[in-house]
Amino acid sequence: MELKKMLEYISNVIKNMPEDWLNLTTHRLDIYNEELAKVQFLDQFQVLAKEHNANSTALGNLPTAYDYIRLGHPLSCILEWAIGNINHLASEQVISFQSETMPILSILRTNLLKNRNTLIAYTGELPSSIDAEILRAVYGYTFDIKQVDSASSVEAFDGSVIFVSEQDKIAAMDINPNIDFYINLHGDLGSVLLVNGEQNTSYISDIQHVRRRETVAMTPANCLVALQSLVKQPSNDNQKSYVAENKAAVLDLIREVSGANTLPLVASSGLSIQYAIMMGLVHHALEDHKGKAIKIVVPPNCYGGTNDQARRVAACSDAIEIVDLPVDGDNDMVQSIDMVLAKLAKEDAIPFIIAEIPTNPRVEVPDVHKLRDVLSAKRKTASGSEAIDPVFILDQTFCPNVHFLGDADILSSVRTISFSSGSKFPSGGKCTAGYCIANKKAEALIEKIDLHLNLCDNEATDLQYEILAKQMPSMNKRIHDAYLNTLGFVNYIKQTLPAAKINFVSEELADEGFTPSVFSLDLPTKGDSPEERETYKREMNHRLINLMITEIPNESKYCVSYGQLNGCYWTIPATSTQGTTKEDDKDYIARVSLSPNMDVELHKKVFLKFVESM
Known part of the structure; x- marks a missing residue:
């Protein structure tokens, strides 16, 4: 597309774009095809661009680019398309990051697994957070670093060449065939990676x-x-004057909501903070327990991002191994942890346990007193020495208001780090930031986690801190109100469809403070074989969800959201949050999450309509 026409079109798109492009963290899945992520959106966007159609309705009807904004979104796709046009590259060869260092690390990771050399050439200065020694010692990456005068002066190299430069504006690059990857640093805005040459498209x-x-x-x-x-439009950039105040307020709010009086860390997303936790703990283990095996213990059916990331960390090091932790259904989390820790103690291994409480998607809560006893029990190695005590990494996204970490709380005797996805209740779906906080017993680990959060340049943005500072004071009330809505809907389903199996917390657990606003629904099924019954159940799942989102389009969405300010969200974990989970561990059930602000009575009426149609 001609540059002048492209810029004119983008100007009109900015004026007319849907508010959701800027404000939603999770988009509707009924207009989303994961296999065509970004491609489908851009294909249809380019049809509009050719017609110079920037009508707000036409833009609003474009399919969802990605299911989560943290992965990509309409504006990132348009930015990458524009930069690709300027540099005569396909849009998929342009990838934007909030972080300045993660694009570098993404190439280093691939080359580690490919056993391929890497040269990082740069002008000016590399991002200040880059620590070459830690990248080599902890991440296992191998690379050379060389300062150069310009892109044109980069010479041929036996391996991949990454060229890093600071850019004060978006413009055409000086393309050098000796350079495989351009990484343009744009200060607080983040960075943009350009993949150069057909031979490197396999990296995308x-x-x-x-x-x-x-x-x-x-x-x-x-x-x-x-x-x-x-x-060349003026931007309505956020005021920077309250950054320190917002950050201080958020840290205090996290301490208050968690009950722990230690240093919280806030990252650009829940998975960003989880990655910092993982790499910080690995770093600590390598220093304090040299030569010992690191075991990451993780439920095989937990949230796909958690599961996948843990396995990705293990794939980069022979010293790290994944150990499955069955926690749902017929499996008891406490018994599973006890068996796993007994085995790892005999091996004199370092155990890091990741678990969700309540579990996702079955919404189960273990006996927390027994959990504490099992996690704090002293164990012996095969040689009779004292085994290394576990670190319990607790995903509290479903119940961020429950106190586990305070000096008088249930897990005070166990090294515990709690983390939550801030895109859920903390922000009400207004940003993706995530946070973690440790109890006193695990406080010494935070220094290493903070180091890796900064090395990856994954701290929350100023705007994310601002949003959390505004939203977190009302979080506990929103959790309470959403729970009451969920309880009312669950009780209605029990009355109208008693044959359905509902996974939700008991009233006894609610009295203890576990008040999630999510439940899973196993619909009654029929058929002459297990295969027929499973197929029928899956069809009924889709029929129910389609009815809800069709009859109540302003509130019911086919989406994986949780903790949003408004509406009701339906999904099937096996095809959404468990996307990378092994097939045998997937849950083909309906997962429903309710907000504090929705028409529950209308949802009951539509559900009754579904029951009458069965």
């Missing part, structure tokens, strides 16, 4: 996977500023 999916699992795409707000800069 791996780079995208790093952006999907260990960091986030350039945020919508920052993509908008970048696009406004490109078309």
Whole structure:
């Protein structure tokens, strides 16, 4: 597309774009095809661009680009398409990041697994967070670093060449065939990676996977500023005057909501903070327990991002191994942990346990007193010495208001780090930021986690801190109100369809403070064989969800959201949050999450309509 016409079109798109492009963290899955992520959106966007159609209705009807904004979104796709046009590259060869260092790490990771050399050539300065020694010792990456005068002065190299430079504006690059990857640093806005040459297109999916699992795409707000800069429009950039106050307020709110009086850390997403936890703990283990095996214990059916990321960390080091932890259904989390820790103690291994409480999607809560006893029990190695005590990494996304970590709380005697996805209740779905906090017993581990959060340049943005500072004070009330809505809907389903199996917390657990607003639904089925019954159940899942989102389009969405301010969200974990989970561990059930602000009575009426149609 001719540059002048492209810039004119983007200017009109910015004026008329849907508000959701800027403000939603999770898009509707009924207009989303994961296999065609970004491609489908851009294909249809380019049809509009050719017609110079920037009508707000036409833009609003475009299919969802990605299911989560942290992976990518309409504005990041448009930015990458524009930069690709300027540099005569396909849009998939341009990948934006909020982080300045993660694009470098994404290539280093692939080359580690390929056993391929890497040269990092740069002008000016590399990102200050880059620590070559730690990248080599902890991440296992191998590379050379060389300062150069310009892109044109980079010589041929036996391996991959990454060229890193600071850019004060978006412009055409000086393309040098000796350079495989250009990484343009754009200050607070993030960075943009350009894949140069047909021989390097095989890296694209791996780079995208790093952006999907260990960091986030350039945020919508920052993509908008970048696009406004490109078309020379003034930006409504956020005021910077309250950054320190917002951050201080958020840290205090996290301490208050968790009950722990230690240093919280806030990252660009839940998976960003989880990656910092993983690499920080690995770093600590390598220093304090040299030569010992590191075991990451993780439920095989937990949230796909958690499961996948843990396995990706293990894939990069012979010293790290994944151990499955069955926690749902017929498996008891406490018994499973006891068996796993007994085995790892005999091996004199270092156990890091990741678990969700309540579990996802079965919404189960273990006996927390027995959990504490099993985690704090003293064990012996095969040689009779004292085994290394576990670190319990607790995903509290479903119940961030429950106190586990305070000096008088149930897990005070266990080294515990709690983390939550801030895109859920903490922000009400207004940003993707995530946070973690440790109890006193695990406080010494935070220094290493903080180091890796900064090395990956994955700290929350100023705008994310601002949103959390506004949203977190009302979080506990929203959790309470959403729970009451969920309880009312669950009780109605029990009355109208008693044959359905519902996974939800008991009233006894609610009295203890576990008040999630999510439940899973196993619909009654029929058929002459297990295969027929499973097929029928899956069809009924889709029929129910389609009815809900069709009859109540303003509130019911086919989406994986949780903790949003408004509406009701339906999904099937096996095809959404468990996307990378092994097939045998997937849950083909309906998962429903309710908000504090929705018409529960209308949802009951439509559900009754479904029951009468069965």
